[in-house]
Amino acid sequence: MGTRTFSLILLPTLQCNADCDYCFEDKTSDRLTLEGLEILIDKVLDHLVAKSIGALTIHWQGGEVMTLSPSWLAAAHRLIDAAAATRGVVVGHGLQTNLIGYSPGWNTLIREMFGNRVSTSLDYPNLYRHRHGKDTSDYDQLLARNIRQARDAGIDVQAIAVPNLATLAIGAERFYSHVVDTLGIRSFQVNTPFPGGSDHPAKGELPMDSRGLAKFFIDLAEVWMERGDRDGVRVGPFDELLSYFLDGPSVLPCIWTEDCANHLLCIDPRGNLAQCDCWVASYPDHWLGNLFHAASLDDLLTENPVRERFHQRPMALVARDCIDCDSLALCHGGCPVRAFSVHGTLFEKDPHCQLYRSVFAHLAAAAARLARDVR
């Protein structure tokens, strides 16, 4: 079996205990059954064996995974482990959760299935995340309490944060201090916002002005480079970019892979297959098909016209928009869903192009300074 790892984003439910204004998911009551999971996972594993791919990482997302029970997840874990063992595939699991439904009853499952690590989602200041009929401060209090309880139980709580206009207004120093000093999070990543899914006034500010966003990202990179070592904190994507520019090993986010369709797929609880969670939850026209109905994952993927369009995108952008870019070998035109959500087509470069260029240039210069200092 080969050494390649494939990533699967698995949405076992489309139910959520939150009601965020900017959510791109069409939330339904669908839940995956264990019988359904067995069918899907057998087809995914058979595909990996056929392609000599020896490892699978399953990213459990929703909806919200913690609307299921720990015992259901434990049974799912046993089922997947058994199916993988018979095929010689190594499977790892990651959990992305809003933590709103967390209680100590999850601790054993988190330790045994997820290596005692979870990643949560947070905004600061929080303008859009709330529970149904409740306000953002209710959400913030609940999240801070649950992060604290999870950390007290020894769980490594990481986070993905998406900046908004209020984040830009308070600036990078206060943002970093809130995440690291107040919430105690030692590893987090900032993602670029995009207006995926149905229209909502909360998405009216998107895409955000690249200059403002670039200033925030660069300031945050500076704060991290100043404090991160001392605090023992990792901040993505800056840590991986710095390593990339220092010629070290790096795992860059999917938005900068040469063709994300080669590395990642997403399945929802109804068996719908798409490139990633936003595609499966928001854009049925871009589903690759339904894995329950297909004889095999190979059948679904072979000469799939939607997937072919994803494969064609990087070359089309190289030939047109990105040909003169110094960062082409790093960025490959950026993220298809960010382009689609703004331009309505895959064949445009990522709307955050200018932000990426600024961040790449800044981290490349920082790496050069570091290398010089070491010499």
Ligand code: SF4
């Ligand atoms: S927690 Fe996630 S899935 Fe749930 S409403 Fe908020 S953005 Fe949507």
Ligand code: SF4
């Ligand atoms: S569409 Fe964008 S977010 Fe989705 S897998 Fe591809 S690069 Fe990642």
Ligand code: SF4
């Ligand atoms: S930074 Fe911009 S021009 Fe360069 S590869 Fe990325 S999207 Fe294309």
